[in-house]
Amino acid sequence: MIRTVVRDVPRAVAYLLSGVLLGATLLVVLLVLGALGLALAPVLVGLPLLAVAVLSGIPVGALERRRLALTRTPPPPDPHATPAEPGLAAWARLRLTERSTWRELAYTALFAFVLWPLDVVVLFVALVVPAAMVAAPVQLATTSSTSGDARIAKLWLIDSYGQALLCTAAGVVLLLALLWPLVRYARLRAALARLLLAPSEAEAERRLGEVTRSRARLVAAFEAERRRIERDLHDGAQQRLVSLSMTLGLARLDAPPELADRLAAAHREADRVLGELRELIHGIHPQVLADYGLPDALADAADRSAVPVELDVDLPRFAESVESAAYFAVREALANIGRHSGAERAWITGRYTDGRLRVEVRDDGTGGADPARGTGLTGLADRLAVLDGTLTVHSPAGGPTALSLEIPCPQR
């Protein structure tokens, strides 16, 4: 304990001392702002000044949250919400309706009028007085030539070196005795600041909700973009290529033999591009998922798998976001199996029970899949998390690997 106290003393002193400087400055600023504001209020110029005074808690709060780092605790997060619209007016409107703004104002007033004077008293009692006592012999030596006595910390009168040495001893004892209360006080002081400046539970929850919602919006936007790209390719490039292939096909029929050969080569090339484009579009978003739902889309994914897959899926239709998250998770799993597992077979099972969709992909490969390393798996876990779903990968070295996902969802 002694060691922690010794270590914490410099921090506590730094915290309190910087608090005194800040608090004193704040008092002056607030008094000037308040006085000017009130005096000028009748001519309206004062009102903005008063508003600034009301909002002064915000920068003070931000600074104080940072200053809390001096007490060896992590600074609390900013409790304020981000304004939905740009502009100073929207910002001020939001801030004035937030409870944390008013808590910060209360803290600022408390800081300016009560806390920093209290800090001064504590610092004076715990450091300045003992220090003066310790220095008693020096004081006596400097004053004895004129008056023959000295007044220590304006409290005690001493007139002999014996008394002075006694005073020094008492000062050392007092200094050591007060170090622990000093650290305690600094901690209490920091706890009070944290109480008023950290986000309340409701605010923390609201922020979490905001994060979840914005993540869901991101995923939805990503999904919409996927579909737009797929539609654009389908309606544009693919149709034109089919049309080109048709024209080439007809041209070949009527062309003289020497030209027909070259047309045939061009035709083959166009068909290869068509095939590649078709696979590309399918990878972006398979139409069968929208038309037939998960069982058929999973059968389709199994058809395309490099490793033979046995399918045991019995599922109703779900919301689009659920179906596509589950589908892409399975496809990623199958791709991983084909690439890394060395498996000979894979199995997909899908069931819907107790309002939860459960899909499992197993293989008989060598295992050792690490979700922490594969960005693909992490991305899938994130996508499922937006739907409150979970992704579990069980893959001991030596295998086999089982990837299972679970999404709570109503059926469509």
Place this chain on the structure above:
Amino acid sequence: MPAALKIVLAEDSVLLREGLVGVLTRFGHEVVAAVGDAESLVAAVRSYAPDLVVTDVRMPPGLTDEGLRAALALRAANPALPVLVLSQYVQRAYAADLLDTGDGTGVGYLLKDRIGQVEQFAEAVGRVAAGGTVVDPEVVRQLLRRRRDPLAALTPREREVLELVAEGKSNGAIARDLVVTEAAVGKHIGNILGKLDLPPAEDTHRRVLAVLAYLRA
């Protein structure tokens, strides 16, 4: 040149619709109606009573599988109506749904890419109109890739034959393609049907069942 057919065509892309009309006309068929959505397709079939319907899968208004559903409805109302469905994707589910209508004859499911191979496309058109069954080779290839148990029993040559059967070819045509005798093709098909556990019955129908067995697997 095969007999001229009266064809109703449904395709929402103007570019492809014009192209398809061109190809079909080039092979001597008459496109009596070329429409751009599923509703007009049903109406056109009702008023023209065509010999064949050629339709795209994805069509307005929903741009999902309206064309296919219209084709299924037309087949349900008139199981003898030959329908050739063109799809942007290889989709087992589409082909299976289509073959499930009527007795699975007089239907075709082809990738749109095949239109470019105009002669083969024209052949498929003729075959479907004549009551044959045509499944895109890509679908069959994908199924063969799955190496499921019944398929594991097939020899590579038998798989090749099955692929051509799915394309709707006759024994004679298959024999010419593979450069073997027609009798050999017959023997392969007999083996395939045996391995797939399809008991002897009327021959052409069993060929459809063989393809269908895989589609449903």
